[in-house]
Amino acid sequence: MKRRKLVTVIAVTAAMGLALGVGGVANARVKSQEVRGITDDEVLVGGLGPSYPFREFGGETGVLARFEVENQNGGVNGRELTYVGWGDDQNSADTNLAEARRLVEQEGVAALVPVLSPNYLSAAEYAEQQHVPAFGWGISRGFCETTYAFGFSGCLTPPPPVKVASNTWGSLIDEAFKSEGDADGADGKTAAVISEDNDSGRAGKVVVVATAEAVGMEIVYDESSLPPPDPAPVTDFSPYVTELMTANDGEPPDVIFLVISQDNLQGGFQVALNDAGFDGIATNAVLYSPLATGLVTGGSVLTQFATPEAAADVPAVQEFLDAVEAVAPGEVINQPTIAGYVAADMFIQALEAAGKNPTPEKIQKAAAKMTYGIDGFVGPTKYPKGFKAGTPCGQLVASDGTEWTVQVPFQCFSNIKIPSLKKIKY
Amino acid sequence: MERFLNLTVSGLVTGAIYSIMASGLVLTYQTSGIFNFGHGAVAFAVAYFYFQLHSGEGIHWVPSLILSVLVFAPLLGLLLDRVLMRRLSAAPVYARIVGTIGLVVALPALIQWLAEVFADVVLGLELQSARGLRATGAEIPGIGPEKREVFHIGDIVLDHHKLAIFIAAALSALILWAVLRKTRIGLAMRVVVDRRELAGLRGINEARTSQAAWVLTMMLAGLAGVLVTPIFQLADYQYTGIVYASLFAVALSGLRSIPIAFAGGLVLGVMQNLIAGYSDEILPDFVAKLSGLKPSLPLLGTLLLLFVQAGRVKAREAGSVADERPPTDYRAGLPAWRRRLPWIVFTLLLAAFSFQWFDAGWAQADTYETGLIAKGLVVGVIFLSFVVVTGVGGMVSLAQGTFVVVGGFSAGYVLEGKVLPDWLPFAGNGDESPNFLWALIVAALVAAAIGAVISVLVRRLGALYLALGTLVLAFFTHYTFFDYEPIGRSSLGWFIRQPTLDLDGVPLVGSAVDWVLPGPQSGGLEFRLTQHQVLLGFVFFGLFALMIHCLFRSPTGRAMLAVRSSEVAARTAGISPAKQKMTLFALSAAIAGVGGALFGMINITITRGSADPRLALVWLTIAVTFGIRRPGGALLGGLAFACSQQIFAWLGGDVIGGDTVTALTTSDLFTPILFGLGAINLAKNPDGLLALVGHERAQKRLERERKARIAAAEADLEGKHEEEGEPSTARIDAGTREGATLVLDRIVAGYGEVEVLHDVSLAVQPGEIVALLGANGAGKSTVCAVAAGALTPTSGQVLLAGEDVTDHAPHQRAREGLLLVPEARGIFPGLTVEENLQVLLRADEEMRKAYERFPILDERRHQLAGLLSGGEQQMLSLAPALAQPPKVFIADEPTLGLAPLAAEVVVEAIRELKELGSAVLLVEEKAREVMQLADTVAFMELGRIVWSGPRDEADAERLAAAYLGAPSA
Known part of the structure; x- marks a missing residue:
């Protein structure tokens, strides 16, 4: 008897809790600021994609490693780069959109870095409307159909007919x-x-x-x-x-x-x-x-990029390994680690090009005409061509x-x- | 030829996986009446445990295997039996289906959550993560040495894993066969399958037997799970997916024959290989090139088999459909406004929150929250389709996701423009896009059409087959039609971009928006704004809820409920079940289709993955958790689906607080556990959580009424005894109590609220035959049922050889020496004569005596009892009694339907029993035989014994009065 009652109470409370909207969720970091995600001291970004494998196997480590290097050198134009967290899309395009919304509306990120997901589709449309630039791996159509998504290897899944x-x-x-x-x-x-x-x-x-x-x-x-x-x-x-x-x-x-x-x-x-x-x-x-x-x-x-085995011949790869070692000593390097790192790197380049008072729109404008690459490691990827084609x-x-x-x-x-x-x- | 041979042999070996799965599924179904969708989930759980032992802790594979399959699997089985299976056996059909679907959703998530989240956060243990390992591409080992052993048989290459699977499958088939055919427990399992009610009366504890069968299946599933790990690499969806693939073998077996299920698995394996090898040569080009068709051909085969089997099963199912009683409505006494009020309040609060009616910060939903509410409302619309097809129609349709996708695709197609004929208003063939209303209408129509087509295919299937059939159809559509680029638009799907609902010249929409939302509005519906989405969601949910409400109360609705209660009866009332089902299906599909279009609107795109069959299963579990008979359940379910993660983050983070709880509840594994458990909760509460509202109050009321009834009955008795001046303890209507083997003392009994026996007492001495006579409906069979334990009396006692057995279960009384031969012969038609005897007789000596007494049985030793003549069957049911005379023998109309010669044999046998010392209670129609046999005769009328006495004192007048129902003298 008691158990049943408890269950009912929980169910009804949960529903009522929604209706009354008490606090917690509403009190999240919604800064009604002029520029979303960018203050004088920091720039906020969030990651997006299926946790398995992309977050659990290095996606976060990669971006954190790259940001750490940059922050140690004073950040970008005096702003610290802050990674707020990951949106797990659980391999669904709809959840991908929901998580993108959460990162943008609740966490107030300026950009989505890194986007490592085959499901970045409707979220890309949403991001384009809301002016949220995204940097990641071009393995979704979102990188090929919108102007706010930038892949370090360009657009790898162009729509048919593929010419x-x-x-x-x-x-x-x-x-x-x-x-x-x-x-x-x-x-x-x-x-x-x-x-x-x-x-x-x-x-x-x-x-x-x-x-x-x-x-x-x-x-x-x-x-x-x-x-x-x-x-x-x-x-x-x-x-x-x-x-x-x-x-x-x-x-x-x-x-x-x-x-x-x-x-x-x-x-x-x-x-x-x-x-x-x-x-x-x-x-x-x-x-x-x-x-x-x-x-x-x-x-x-x-x-699509050089791997740790190439460290002996490519200094940039060794730099990458050192950066990862600094934030996650001993962690095994997987493809998502590399992808997160280079996506962060690309974002930093665009951020720098956006000038001393960046906004998400300026970041997008800068990225849309830049060439990104690391010799022997990844790229060069030329935008705006990268909207339509992958980097060979x-x-x-x-x-x-x-x-x-x-x-x-x-x-x-x-x-x-x-x-x-x-x-x-x- | 060689190629054919290679493909076949290789297919046989890998088909063994399907064989093990299918055999386990059929065994569970046969011994418990439940089709366990979660069979694969169980296999995964055991395989996961093995993984933790072997890969995680480094324990050698042999002890790991033994611990997993022989210790963990049975324990898990016992746990599941207690928590789920036992209760599900008594639940309505749809609850049985959805309950095990809950297992599919919850069990893999639960075990991974326990090992990866709970162990880490609470216990501080860092256990190996299987999906982590898998994601990195590492190999997850199975049994045997790390190094793969490879064998070459001609051109065929097999590794030791595949061989192990084949050997294990063959072994388990052998073990199953041996257990079922050669052991007592196996005999008990088959007996329970054959006639469950009779099994208890023959001394078999059905609950214990089902449990044993369940544990056996679990061990088999566990073994299969561990063995296939090298192939499936602990991807939980593959373990559950193999169940769907094995449906082919299950369908082939008709859910009856385990050997055929086993063979079917092998056939499936071979078939898959032959299709892979030869289809390009045999099939016409356009068929072979259809994306996704070849691997889906076995699904078509399964569908075909389901139809064939359903035709055969129909005859038997016709009767069982009739016991779909509607649930008790605990709010029945309340006035309409009181029932509606909570919902009205809830809706208003939700609206106030979303539309920001109140000025306080905390009472206003931000964009994100509004977005979630909008999604919840739209999913609620989809759940309304479940209410229609499952809640009203009682059919478990697992293809609702298909209709959602169809609706979304249709809407997207219309919105691309230039599709609708020009003469339609707002058709949008110029520059503007078509009005969203058209998209919704087309979505509803197309989905309804597809729903009607599917219903034509499945409407004649019984409950379980319909569920299986719709599931197979859903998969098939998903992997073929929806994968076809022109229909499914591959990964991008269809866009629902910036639709417009504005109707030029009709200011309705603009006014509505202005009225509902505070602040200046643009004068129309802006679909990008989440508040407008919520408004739209409310409108459509309300519309459909209202429609369902009216449907319930319309003649059509009543017709549908009639069909659900009893198809047979409905047909006699002139209602066509087929037509009703089709209407229901089409309606539910239309609602799902509109839901799909709305879903596409809030998600910007709709792809085939937006509502794939697996997600539809999760949706079903959520919907039934809250209650599928009422729109309110759909609303709560939809909101729960959309907002659960946020709610738990909030509950865990802000309400309860602390990192531990947050970590536990925000894991992506957590919500599936809850949803799955919710479905499992169906076992106890088949009508969902909502139905529990008011439950306690009603329970108390019922309890009070029951106690009052008992008190009244007892007071009545006391009053009567005082009147008649007899000390109540010594009164026995028929027979004498002293030394009696069977005593029924002041029995008051009935079925539900109908009391049938109003204070019956009788006693039967050893070696005495007491005959109970009376008209139809007097309560004679009820007396037998009470004596045997099949019915529990409201008050009164049953004494067996002086011992109070009133609360002993039938199988206990059977073992204590009470044998009941019920009205329709007490034999198991599906077992042979020999097996029938073995149920009660254990010693060879006793078997010999039985055959001696009835030589005809000896001749027919290995024939199926169902094929014997009526007389032979009755001999079969009497034989064990003669070989091992019971203390009490009760026969309910033993000569009914027998030819005179056969009847004589029966009478002889009963006389012999009396001479052997049994106390015999006889219910008989044929007065002549009774008069020869009985020592004491009792007449029953309207639930009371109105006269009893020695046979010689029974006369023709009394007899006539008893049979013609005239009031007694």
Whole structure:
């Protein structure tokens, strides 16, 4: 009896609490100030994206590391950079919007830094209306459809029909062959491209096929045949592995492009390929991570920036590692760490360019015409071109099962037109 | 050929995962009547525990496995049984379905929260985080050595994980078969499945048996969970997703046969591989290229199987649908205004808060809060669709999310302009965009149409199959139609940008806005302003709530409720259940569609992910938590969904205070736990939290009334005894109390509020046959039920061999030596003759005696009892009594429906029982047989024994009076 009553009381109180709106929520940091998020002493920003993996695996550390370096040197034009917190969008575009609203309306941030999310869509529209610039990884449409979102690698998911794409991946494979002593590079090699059987898989595959053909590869397999990991995961990769292993007239191709999601990779697609005896180049663009060496044994991963393995050759990478060590000693460096760091770096550059009395609008104006990059590490990304296209730069890392090594150092290539394509075939 | 073989063998091995899942699902359903959607969640929980032991604490995999599967899993099973399953068995059908959906939502979140948040914040333990590990791409190991062992069988490559799964599946199939076929507990499980009510009367503790079956399933699920970790990598949605995939095998088995479910899993695995390998060659191009179709083909197969099976099950389900009694309305006595007042006050307060009517700072909602309220109202509209289809119609539709998405897409399509015909006013084919009203109307119409189509497909399915069918359809639509770029617009979805509601020349909208909101307004509805969104939300919620209210009271509404109570009866009243269901579905879909358009408006875009099937499940759990029969529940549910995180942040941070509570409640895992638990709460309160309002007062009132009834009955008895001058303790209407084996003393009993027996007393001596005669409805069967324990008397005592057994359960009395052969034969039709005997007879000696006494049974030892003739079945029910004579034997119309020769055999057997010393209570229609058999005869009339005495004193006149119902002499 008592328990039931308590439950009722809680339910009704919660509802009434809403109606009466007592205090706490309303008393949050809403400064009815002239410039949202910017005072004479500080600039406020907040992060946005799915907590797993982006916040939990370095997104926050990256931005904090970069801000710490800047703040130690007196901030930007005398203003300290303050990161107020992360909005977890729980992998939903709607929650992404809700969290963006919270950061802007409740926390009063001047900008969203970093935005590491595939779900930055309606929030981007909202941000554009509310004049909130965002700096992050261009893996959502928001970076390609609005003028207030800036990606350190530009816009990586342009809307269909895709007419222009970067030829980074193919070129890196080309370089990989050359670095092993094969003077022809990728020219004349056979390639298979497999993606998941859904819309984004098909769209992604088109681009990859173009980039492979651009360096002279012959496409012997081009299918969106792998079931997506929803609602039920793929339990048996063998049919697909068999198809790939016999794609080149009964023989395996030289290169296999895996345009698949992390779930399927973690479920063991690369492992299945290895089991079947594949010894060519199997490459994906997703699963670089210190702990993933086992899952991607023998594979090559495309990353959009240089990774810690390149520290010996690229001073900027070492600087990055030092900065992270200063705020989070011993923490493992993952892609989100790097992404958070460079997004923060890009924001700082735009903030500086916005002058002594910055406003969110001025920051946006400055970012919309700047070129951002760190030599050998990330970029250069030119805006306003970056609103429409991705930066054709990248690095190839390889795993031998226990550690990563840089297979092809970070470098830039070019964008190519995708010729025969008006619309994606269905 | 080789390729075919490779694909098949590989498919068989991986199909084993589905087999284990499907077998467990069917076993639970068969032994408890509950389809456990949360089976995968259980597998995840055990796998997670294993992960903490093995990966987290570094314990070797063998002890980790043993602890997880043989200790943790059964304990978890016992806990869930106590908290959930036991209560769900008695709950209405829809509560059983939604209750286990609550498990899907709550259990993975709970166990992760306990390990990652609670342990850290409260206990200070830093346990390994599985999703953290997964997110970094690290491999989460399963059983066996760290290093993968790989085996080559011809061209097929298998690693030790896959082999382990296959072996485990085969082993569990074997163990299940052995347990069910060869052990007593297995026999008990099958008995409970076959005829639950009879099982108790045969000495089987159904609660204990269900518990045992449940624990067994849990262990199997746990084993499966641990084994598939290398593939699923502890992604909780994959564990719950595998249940949906396994539906194919479950549907194939018709939810009855475990071996077929097992085989079905293997078939599914093979089918998936064959589709992957051959579909490009077999299917026409345009089909093969349809995005997402190939992996979804098994879903189509599941749907087909569900229809086929539903057709077969229908006959049996027809009867059980009739017991959908409406819940007690605790507010029934209150006047209308008193019931409405709290809601009116609440709405006004909410409006005042959102529209900033009052000047105080704390009473004004800022933009952010207003935005949340707007979202809550819109989600409330979506929940209203649940009220219609589940609350009114009693159907659990898991496809409501589909209608939301359809509505949103339609609205987006209309708003792009140039779509509507020119002659429509405000069609917006010029420069301005179409009026939002059109978008809403189109959204409603399109969604209703799709709802009607779906209802045509599913309306003939019974409750559970309808839920499963709509779930499968929802997934299918999500992964095929909505993934098709022209329909779903891929990740961006449809935009609902700056719609306008202004109607030129109709100042209604502007006036409304001016009137409601303080301060100068722009004269129209600005959808970007959250306050305007709230206004719109109120308007539409109010509109639909009013519509539902009118629906309830209209003839259509009454027809729908009639269909829900009993389809069979409704049909005889000229109502077409199919048509009613379709109307209901279409209406609920229309509401969901409008909700979808509004949802798209406040979220700027609507994608297929805005309301995917999994989110729709979460919505359902929230909606039922508050109460799905009333619009008020939808309102609270919607607000809860939109604002829960904020409320908990506030409660934890500002009200209770302290970092600990804040950390605990603001974890993203916390709200799913609450929502899931809310759904599980359904087991106790099938009508949600709202129905509890006034509950206590009503409970007290009912208790008072019950006590008054008992007191009145007892006073009545006392009065009568004083009148008749007999000491109340010694009175027995029929038979003598001294040395009697069975005594019923002053029994007052009834069903609910209807009293059937008004003070009945009788006693049966060992070796005596007491015959109870009377017209239909006199209460003879009720007397048998009270004696056997199937019905608890309101007052009075039952004594068995001198011991008071009034509060003993039927299975206890059966074990104490009371055997009841009920009216419709006391056998289990789904078991063989031998198995039927084994239920009561344990020793070989006793079995032999039974076969000797009835040789015909010996001939038919291995036949299903349901196939025997009436006489043979009655012999079967009597045989155990003759082999092991019970203390008390009660037969309710034992010769009913039997041919004369068969009846004679039965009479003989009963005489023999008497000679063996049993006390026999006989209820019989055929007076002639009774007169031969009985020692004492008692006549019952209207719940009282009006005459009793030795057989010789019973005469024709009395008999006639008893049967024709004339008042006794």
